[in-house]
Amino acid sequence: MSGRRYLDEDDVRIRARGGSRPRTRNRPKHEDAKQGFVTAVDRGRYTCLVDDRAVVAMKARELGRGSIVVGDRVALVGDLSGRPDTLARVVRVEERRSVLRRTADDTDPVERVIVANADQLVIVAALADPEPQPRFIDRCLVAAYDAGLEPLLCLTKSDLAAPDELLATYATLGPPYVVTRRDGDLSELRGHLLGRLSVLVGSSGVGKSTLVNLLVPEAERAVGHVNPVTGRGRHTSTSAVALPIEGGWIIDTPGLRSFGLAHIRPDDVVAGFADLAEAVAECPPDCPHAEGTPGCALDAWLAEGRLDPARVASMRRLLSSREAVD
Incomplete structure (x- = not known):
């Protein structure tokens, strides 16, 4: 037929899906990337210290969904000037030498990484206002040992209550400790922090942010108060942040109401x-260490007065709270 052209496959135009570039699993090496230290994380933006400059960066797409947390050592490319409204890219997360994790509770299978590469876990606990929480301290100690961190008990508000009773609870365990007061000298605590990467963990209202402000005045961390009815503090620190302190770093974390250990065997x-x-x-092999278990040596030692009942009860409570996980 005149004026009409027959169509063939060359006339059919199909848009390539996902781009025409062939996919590859080989990621760029970024050999020119600069090393940085993550000091803060805020809604997908990472503040990194690069050659004494604070650089804001985003995560490169090739890194996938892996998390980047405060304390991570990373490699960055792009605009590393640190000027306002500039953005670099994190292209690699270096191997972590330690990872502090927790879960929402003892039955939650989802691990949450708190910080990376810390040397020391400073467990901040008030001696009064709010009352001491040995169970919370026990959980933090277990998490510290599991992560390979050295624990340090920091007992605050000794002007309101004496530390003797709480210290007696941990006398046989023997963790290092410091005792502070609201108007006291922090030189002993400072000595434990120098030259190390320390993460501070504590319940709300125990005075953690107050300590940080005294140690690093320019930090200006928000300070809350304790509710006189519930005995609970208000969350004042909303995100983790690393702050320099005389050759070392302290990482202040938000106040916690729970420290789940579902990720720990x-x-x-x-x-x-x-x-x-x-x-x-x-104890016999595979002993669950529950009260009344046949052959459990804990019961025998308790009957002989050779163990602190509070410590045994705390461990048994932790083990029983994980039964849903197991």
Whole structure:
């Protein structure tokens, strides 16, 4: 037919899906990337210290969904000037030498990384206003030992209550500790922090942000108060941040109401109670260490007065709270 042209496959235009570039699993090496230290994370933006400059960066797409947290050592490319409204890219997260994790509770399978590459976990606990929480301290100690961090008990508000009773609870375990007061000298605590990367963890209202402001005045961390009815503090720190302190770093974290240990195996929970290790060694294989379990040496040692009942009860409570996970 005149004036009409027959169509063939060359006339059919199909838009390539996902781009025409062939996919590859080979990621760029970014050999020219600069090293940085993550000091803060805020809604997908990472503040990194690069050659004494604060650089804001986003995560490169090729990194996938892996998390980047305060304390991470990373490699960056792009605009590293640190000028306002500039943005670099994190293209690599270096291997972590330690990771502090927690879960929302003891039955939550989702791990949350708090910080990376810390050397020391400073467990901040008030002696009064709010009352001490030995169970929370025990959880933090187990998490510290599991992560390979050295624990340090920091007992605040000694002007309101004496530390003797709480210290006696941990006398057989023997963790290092410092005792502070609201108008006191912090030189002993400062000595434990120098030259190290320390993460501060504590319940709301224990005075953690107050300590940070005294140690690093320019930090200006918000300080809250304790509700006189509930005894609970108000969350004042809303995100983790790393702050320099005389050759070291302290990482202030938001106040926690719980420290879940669902990610820690029962045997590692038991290992966190080193003061009970001698008795546990006499238990039969696969002993659940529950009260009344046939052959459990903990019951025998308790009957002989050789163990602190509060410590045994704390460990058993931790183990039983994880039963839904197991």
